[in-house]
Amino acid sequence: MTRLAAESLLVTLGGRRALDDVSATFRPGRVTALLGPNGAGKSTLLACLAGLRNPDRGTATLDGMAVGTLDRRERGRRIGLLPQGGDVHWDVDVRTLVALGRLPHYAGWGETTADREAVDRALAATDTAALAERRVEQLSGGERGRVLLARVLAGEPQWLLADEPLASLDPAHQLDVLARLRDVAAAGSGVVLVLHDLHLAGRVADDAVLMRDGRVIAAGPADDVLTAPLIGETYGVAVEIGTTPAGQRFILPLG
Numbered sequence: 708m709t710r711l712a713a714e715s716l717l718v719t720l721g722g723r724r725a726l727d728d729v730s731a732t733f734r735p736g737r738v739t740a741l742l743g744p745n746g747a748g749k750s751t752l753l754a755c756l757a758g759l760r761n762p763d764r765g766t767a768t769l770d771g772m773a774v775g776t777l778d779r780r781e782r783g784r785r786i787g788l789l790p791q792g793g794d795v796h797w798d799v800d801v802r803t804l805v806a807l808g809r810l811p812h813y814a815g816w817g818e819t820t821a822d823r824e825a826v827d828r829a830l831a832a833t834d835t836a837a838l839a840e841r842r843v844e845q846l847s848g849g850e851r852g853r854v855l856l857a858r859v860l861a862g863e864p865q866w867l868l869a870d871e872p873l874a875s876l877d878p879a880h881q882l883d884v885l886a887r888l889r890d891v892a893a894a895g896s897g898v899v900l901v902l903h904d905l906h907l908a909g910r911v912a913d914d915a916v917l918m919r920d921g922r923v924i925a926a927g928p929a930d931d932v933l934t935a936p937l938i939g940e941t942y943g944v945a946v947e948i949g950t951t952p953a954g955q956r957f958i959l960p961l962g
């Protein structure tokens with residue numbers, strides 16, 4: 708079984724410890740929510756796990772190998788990262804951008820049928836098939852966010868890491884994208900999501916990691932971690948955790 712892990716990561720940025728002895732293990736077939744206030748170190752942790760940042764100390768490992776030492780193409784096939792922000796620097800159409808997610812799979816002869824099918828699936832999963840011919844620069848923020856997620860999904864990575872994939876999505880698309888990410892986990896991949904919405908995190912996550920000031924406050928099964936005391940310690944806000952009459956659990960920040 709594949710295993711992605713942060714082992715005692717230390718990262719210093721601008722003289723401050725963005726990660727301060729961070730250890731966490733992520734499991735395949737599960738959705739892990741990475742939560743914490745602004746500046747907690749969530750994006751820095753994702754960058755280390757994706758092999759895009761080398762920690763000053765400690766190691767991010769994939770199946771026991773340091774992620775940073777993996778061959779770039781292999782790393783690209785196995786770990787897909789949706790970074791925060793949603794900037795696109797190429798003036799291309801949506802399908803071309805999503806197809807770029809297949810690049811680590813190309814064997815030298817360009818796009819295969821399998822590549823085209825993976826792109827079609829990713830467009831369908833993100834409800835962006837109708838946008839396929841549009842220029843990316845002309846999309847709304849939420850449409851662009853879904854297209855960038857489609858690009859990562861198209862790569863069908865073993866590990867999908869996404870930094871705020873719900874930012875700027877409307878509620879229907881938020882729920883839809885979460886359902887698709889759950890499908891990805893159900894198919895066996897590991898999914899790690901940085902989320903700011905505690906309620907949606909509680910809805911989607913099997914596991915959760917709470918971070919503050921570059922440190923892990925708590926990690927484990929979401930039901931054990933997303934508790935009022937631990938959320939209070941992490942964010943400094945009170946929350947009400949309850950169940951709707953229809954039986955759905957909710958987490959409501961009270962202030």
Ligand SMILES: Nc1ncnc2c1ncn2[C@@H]1O[C@H](COP(=O)(O)OP(=O)(O)OP(=O)(O)O)[C@@H](O)[C@H]1O
Nearest residue numbers: 720721723725743744745746747748749750751752
């Ligand atoms: N390039 C940089 N130079 C200096 N400090 C940085 C740099 N990048 C990040 N930091 C700092 O490192 C810390 C962790 O940042 P990081 O982006 O990982 O936090 P985050 O939890 O993802 O926050 P947010 O929820 O706001 O996206 C913050 O204090 C941030 O100001």
